[in-house]
Amino acid sequence: MTAPVTDDGRPIEGGAEPILELVGVRAGYGAIEVLHGVDLVVPRGSLVALLGPNGGGKTTTLRVCSGLLRVASGELRVAGRTVNGAAAHDLARVGVCSVPEGRGIFPNLTVRENLWLATGTGVARDRVESVAFDRFPRLGERRNQLAGTMSGGEQQMLAIARALATEPVVLILDELSMGLAPLVVSALYETVAELASSGISVLVAEQFAKTVLPIAQSAAIMLHGRVVRVGEPAAVEEELASAYLGG
Amino acid sequence: MHLFLTYTIFGLVLGGVYAIAASGLVLTYNTSGIFNFAHGAEAMLGAFLYWEVRYGWGVPTPLALILVLGVFGPLMGGLLYLVIMRGLRNTAEVTKVVVTVALMLGMLYLSEWFWNPQTDRTVVPFFGITSQVKILGADVTTHELIALGTAVLIGLGLRLFFYRLRIGVAMRGAVDDPGLLELNGHNPERIAALSWAMGSFLAVLAGVLLTPISGGALQANSLTLLVIDAFAAAVFGRLRSIPRTYIGALVLGLAASYVLAYSPKTWQWASNFRVSLPMIVLFVVLIVLPQDRLRGASVARTRERAHLPSVRSAVIAGAALVVVVVLLRQLMNDSDITTITLGMTFAVIALSLTLLTGYAGEMNLAAVSFGAIATMVSYHIGVTGHGLASRSTLWGIVVGVIVTAVVGAVVSLPALRLRGLYLGLATMAFGVFLTDMVLMDSNPHRIPLIHTKFSLFSGGAGINSLVIPPLRIGPLDLHDGTTFLVTATVVFAVLGIGLVALRNSSYGRRLTAMKDSPAASATLGQSLLRLKLSVFMLSAAVAGLGGVLMSMALGSVTPDNFSIFLSLSLLMLTVVAGISYVSGALMGGLLSGVGFALIVSTFHDLASRHGSVHGLFSFLASFATVTPALIGIGVGRNPSGSVHDFVDSYRSLRHRPRVLVGGGAVEAVLYVLSLTNVLGHWWFAILTSVLVMFLPLVGQMSDPARREQEAAAVPLELAGIDSPYSDGLRAELDRALGIEDLLPPERLARSRRNGRRSDGSGDRSMTEPLGAGVGDAGT
Ligand SMILES: Nc1ncnc2c1ncn2[C@@H]1O[C@H](COP(=O)(O)OP(=O)(O)O)[C@@H](O)[C@H]1O
């Protein structure tokens, strides 16, 4: 079920319409521009992997997508509508769910309180809890434990549980694998794959391509603040080595 | 037993009110990271407003309470957040402190402006003073019961709010990660504004409840310093836990009450002791508190920036300062000289802040109080001669300065293991303790073994002041005003050059490393404790020296001369001017020693001379007292200080000698005109400041290289691609990459000869490296 995408990232005639789209986006921190015109498309219902070496600008791109960082120029579109300058909490409410780099949880709140805050997007509290505890029984066992005292994998489960329960339109994940054992990582990505197959569009940033390419429908390589290559996972994988080594 | 019960209940009531105040402080600190020094001032404004509404306007109590507690309190807090506090993101801790300190001073001045402190204002307890109930035989007023009940309700209410309401949980979440909260669909701005509204409500509530309990009339200063009681309690809760804050507040209330009850009447200092109790508790708690974890991950990028001058340019600037002061001396009359001298001694005290805060990132909120210690020592051991012929000796000053450094070590040691804010609190507590307790010590005590009478702060006969005669070292006699002025200036210049040299030394670099990232600095093997302790002692010594000089300039000093508010406004003005600069200290010192006092008294003069527009001028005078606070609040917008902007603007003139020479010539003409009385002195001052301010502008307008500079507006990483690659641009890139640091000197000299920018190596900028972005230019 590979999404038909051309090399420069635009959907081929008749393909799914883009749910999330960056057009010539420039953004940065203060005077420092980090993204120098990023073009990226996430077609509806597909899983796009954003790959590239450290410091390439993946996290910055995702921060732009989730509304935490402002677009300096260019356009950010969600479901075809331009949403430049929308606040992150507004984007969250229209269905953009973002799990940031590191652990997307509140370490000093309990598991239940973390899930309670996930209802900020409008879902009922009961529903969030039942979905989360059904999918990850481990979280149910630790419902009243401080989230920060759980293992890294459990924390990441909690972060993803938010995505499961709130049924977003787009899910944005930043380096789920960071600091986790390979086994835990593959379990997490299984869940992500399930989410994607249930129709949620997903954008995943990863430094280590191996973990995510098998479940992705398309992949983009990001280098020095630009998307330098978009294509099918298999094709992109071949070019990865040179992207990491050369430049 | 009866007495015990009465005072226990009183202590609980007092503790309850402290707890209400302290929990507001903890609340706002946690949700916004800003420790609100104006918390007590908010309580004070609330109490005064309540008095005004209730007694001034005669509004019935319930309505007055609704207006003050329900409307004014939350509104004030919400507005403070939206207008001021929101802009403080990504600023250094000292900037946050200064803004709230400025707010506190501003509110204090504002209250004095609206409510003349000479008038007595009493607030009657709720339901009157006679409304009492008997509890186990002890009389308790209804007001006290209400206060205690309110404290309990607030405690329970906060607990429920934080654990049973989603917005309360969100508020706790905001402490960890406001960004994540936003990703969860919550609006962190609204949550923070709400927390400020709640904090302000709690402050106002405490203020309204407190005055009838402690009795007496409303007093702006003491209500404002309620914040210290609150932070003693808050520190007990490690600025985090509200239940522990409550316990701390109760302990504090009870202790104060028991001291009042059981200290023998012969202890004259007992009432001073009671006032100082929170400070003492604060110190004890600081000693007991476990060490803070170093957090490496949360190194914030702050907005403060500073340029670092070379020692050579510091020497030139120092010499220039002395010459300028000598020249200006010719234009001044005797009273001006005394005022300027005072300003210069303040500038010396401000230098201690440049060292401590500007270079090392630590805080001292009571710099002037350290001056009091050196003053006392030098009074007691360093005065020779009698009457007009008496003189201070160098020996007295040297010992005074050493003692001050040692006291500085003792004061700071317990707080140094903790985060910077705790040191700020400890010093502030020390400052208040000193003025309330030590400097009030005017009655002679009999010292047990040697049977002589001695008091710390009295010139004899119970008078609460000290006469500090001018210094004489050999032929140098500061009795002469001009000599004093020039000496003070030279002291400032020498210390300033010393500081710049220090900053350029490896010690200075270690200080900066510690300021930027304590964790990284510790992993490099630095002993943070030793570094902090040494710099604090050094800075206390400088403050001590400045303090003695200040006392000499004043001639005779009272405890008021060392008030904590003076220290705070000095810190504030120095930060406004630029805390990382020696020139910032000069400006801050002169402003607090001279500037505003002069402006205010000028307006008062005008007001008394021109009867018809008296109202206008006294308004302006009152307004001028509030101005420094307004400027301080504005520091959130420009945290690097005005000297920084000034230096930046003059930087562009470095390669324009003709503009500089022209400006100098105009200034010389002005000086000569003024010296020959063709030009009034005020005109001279005004024209000079206009010239100084507009010279960079003139330079820019006539700059042939301006087009090139505009080209540099292209983002650095595109320079050379989107714009021509010029020499100036290369210099700019070198600076951004810090290449001057890396190149061997001979290559540096060569590249500088080729480059358009021909300034000295001291011109290194400490701006963060733009390396990440620039790297792209090569690919
Ligand atoms: N808060 C920040 N301020 C300034 N520069 C930043 C900030 N965060 C990231 N950068 C810079 O942006 C670039 C891209 O970083 P990032 O988006 O985190 O890359 P990635 O996620 O691909 O590793 C890096 O060069 C990094 O130095």
Ligand SMILES: [Mg+2]
């Ligand atoms: Mg990243």
